[in-house]
Amino acid sequence: MTESLLRLLPTLEHFSVLGYWVVLLISLAESLAFVGVLVPGTTIVILTGFLASKGVFDLGDLIWFVVVGAILGDGLSFYLGQRGTQLVRPDSKLFTASRMQKATQFFQRHGGKSVFLGRFVGPMRAIIPFIAGMSRMNTRAFLLWNVSSALVWAMSYLLLGYFFGHAWQAIETWSTRFSLLLIVFFLVVAGLYWAKHRIVKYGKLMFAVLRSIGRSFLSTVRKNPDVQHLLHRHPRFFGFLRDRIRTDQFSGLTLSLLTLAFVYTFALFLGIIEDFLMADMIVTVDIRLQNLFYAFRTPELVQFFLWITLLGKASIIISAALVASGILWLNRQRVYLLPFWLVIIGSAAFDALGKSLFQRPRPEFSVYIEHSFSFPSGHATIAVAFYGFLAYILWQHTKTWTQKVNLFFLTIGVIIAIGFSRLYLGVHFLSDVWAGYLLGLLWLIIGISLTEWIGRQQRHSLLRPFFLSNSMKVVSGCLLAAEIGGYVFLGMSYAPPLTISFPLADKPLPNDVIAIFTEQQLPKYTETLTGRQQEPLSLLLLAYSDADVIAAFRQAGWYRADPITWATLLKIANAAVLNTEYLTAPISPYFWNARPHDFGLEKPTHAQSVRKRHHVRFWRTHYLSHTGKRLYVGTASLDIGIKWGITHKIAPDIDTERDIVLTDLQTAGFVDAYQQIQFVEPTLGYNEFNDPFFTKGISYVINLLKGGALS
Known part of the structure; x- marks a missing residue:
């Protein structure tokens, strides 16, 4: 997740020293009159x-x-207010009468300190300094409030991002069956709603400003003597460029934008193919993410996402396409029919071609059986191609800007939901879904291009509204009702062949335990979700069952950790705030061999606080000794306090924790025999929360006596 967020800001990341100046300009624009309303500088x-x-x-x-x-931005706004009162006109789109009135009232109510307060009020940030200049505020007083507010504003928001960056790994790992999905769901919905609201409110204005700036820029460039000379010397070349931005023909701006979109999407598609073939980072995340979903799967959510995934099933898509085609035909909107079916057939054909070329097996722990290959995802491909083209048709016949934006985000929501359902049900990897989205988008661009070209050739108005007679309305309504009824009926009766979960075949454990790690290439270290190496394994237990391990630890004074749920999260938060004990507090998941730990145990410290406790996490393997005992691998650590208010900080000496585990089991009388092995080289490193640790690299192989069936 961290890598994904870094890629959202490639400009800043790769600008190096220039990146600081880019940030300065963004901060300036955020506070600048006329511009700050549109810039998401904060x-x-x-x-x-x-x-x-x-x-x-x-x-x-x-x-x-x-x-x-920030200081320069407010200063320039103040100067414009002093010198540019003529910029405020009744027909102004940026400084409307209502907005100016609110800002003026705010300034009058709070006086000079409004410059300080206004910086923290989004819509007022770019207006208050302008009002201050118009009101002839004392310059020295303005500078005082300007500088002080800039310092507080910059430090507050930068430290918020800095804190979030350190805390992200904690948020990333404190995931559970419902909490993970609810957090993702609310973040996605909130993000989409915020974006929709901003586009509805400022979208037209933003495009108008950009169009005006573009025209002014081109006009200024054309008047430059050197440019005039170039225009006269190369009339054909500049004539070609001029034709590429014409709006009265398909080969102009329309084709230029569609071509740029196609080329960019195609480059992304080639990039994900390269990542897949080269086993890049996304493939590493693929496996761990699927194992995480498997560990947090519930019957209720499986049933819910089965309904969602039906929206991309071939039978639903074909029937819905036939219904849509019938309505288009009855309404004489036949210009869409050929591109519509080309998009559906083309995307399906290329998806099948991709599966046959790459032949990637499906994920191991899927909810139900899919008989085709995995890469790319057919559901993700058709979701973008089919629902995207339907949205394109409706966009052409939607009247208001608000309706168009709502339609766009509704379509995005459906597409995301279908792709996520494939991940949760375990029938696709993340890279499969992303590749499917890109492939579907390529065919959607092709379909839109063909539609625009046919419409221009036939002089057909794509904006011609739907006019249906009463009889045609009845027929169209019946077709839609039949499609919805078919979807509901199929959803109620949908019972795909469920995967029969066979346990991994048990294998014999050699006398030299460490041999399986070298011969079978098993990892010797725990790992983060993205595969980064963490603490080495320090405990290798031999026991007959999970119950025996848990019973032995219980007799030694350890408690099995509760699963992570909303109830246990609230309980541990309450215990952390009050600094009280919670003997079975949940433990954040660790990964080994791409799997989250199977169970965790903990022991209270003398502090009798949930903030300080001993931890041990275990993974179950499929290796059995000649006596029938199973090998469990684990790692131990000591929490020494709360970090960032979200997770715990561990003590760096993890060898001491390993020794405590052995001593406790010996004291309880459950150790049959044990040996020390040099498992890894002496290591100094950091865990996923950037806590340092050190170890001599010695692990204990502990043979447990049968501990009964306590749990």
Whole structure:
């Protein structure tokens, strides 16, 4: 997840020193009259704070650049207010009468301190300094409030991003059956709603401003003598460029934009293919993410996502396409029919071609059986191609800007839901879904291009509204009702062949336990979700069953950790705040061999606080000794306090914790025999929360006596 967020800001990340100046300009624009309303500077400042936590920027230097940008932005706005009262007109789109009235009332109510307060009020940030200039506020007083507010604003938002960057790994790992999905769901919905609201409110204005700036820029460039000379010397070349931005023909701006979109999407598609073939980072995340979903799967959510995944099933798509085609035919909107079916057939054919070329097996722990290959996802492909083209048709016949934006985000929501259902049901990897989205988008661009070309050739108005007679409305309504009824009926009766979960075949464990790690290439270290190496395994237990391990530890004074649920999260949060004991508090998941731990145990410390406790996590293997005992691998650590208010900080000496586990089991009388082995080289490293640890690399192989059936 961290890598994904870094890629959202490639410009800042790769600008190096220039990145500080880019941030300064963004901070300036955020506070600048006429511009600040449209620039999401606060969000970008928070994200740069996040990048500072990852070492991309120096936090101290970053603070000064953001502060200087904010001071300059407010200063320029103040100057414009003093010198440019004529900029405020009744027909102004940026400074409307209502907005100016609110800002003026705010300034009058709070006086000089409104400059300070206004910086933290989004819509007022770019207006208050302008009002202050118009009101002839004392310049020295303005500078005082300007500088002080810039310092507080910059440090607040940068430190928020910096804190979030350090805390992200904690948030990433504290995931559970419902909490993970609910957090993702609410974040996605909130993000989409925020984006929709901003586009509805400012979208037209933003496009108008950009169009005006573009025209002004081109006009200024054309008047330059050197440019005039070039235009006269190369009339054909510049005539070709001029034709590419014409709006009165398909080969102009329409084709240019569609071509750029196609080329960019195709480059992304080639990139994901390269990542898949080269087993890049996304493939590493693929396996761990699927194992995480498998561990947190519930029957209720499986049933819910089966309904969602039906929206991409071939039978539903074909029937819905026939219904849509019938309505288009009855309404004489036949210009869409050929491109519509070309998009459906083309995307399906190329998806099948991709599966046959790459032949990637399906994930191991899927909910039900799919008989085709995995890469790319057919459901993700058809979701973008089919639902995207339907949205394109409806967009052409939707009247208001608000309706168009709502339609766009509704379509995005459906597409995301279908792709996520494939991940949760375990029938696809993340890279499969992403590749499917890109493939579907390529065919959607082809279909839109063909539709626009046919419409121009036939002089057909794609904006011609639907006019249906009463009889045609009845027929169309019946077709839609039949399609919805068919979907509901199929959903109620849908029972795909469920996967029969066979346990991994047991294998004999050699006398030399360490041999299986070298011969079978099993990892000797735990790992993060993205596969980064963490603490080495320090405990190798031989026991007959999980119950025996848990019973032995219980007799030694250890408790089995509760699963992570909303109830246990609230309980541990309450215990952490009150600094009280919670003997069975949940443990954040660790990964080994791409799997989250099977169970965890903990022991209270003398502090009698959930903030300080002993931890041990175990993974069950399929290796059996000649006596029938199974090998369990684990790692131990000691929490020594709360970190960032979200997770725990561990003590660096993890060897001491390993020794405590052995001593406790010996004291309880459950150790039949044990031996020390040099498992890894002496190691000094950091865990997923950047807590340092050190170890001599010695692990204990402990042969447990049968501990009964306590749990």
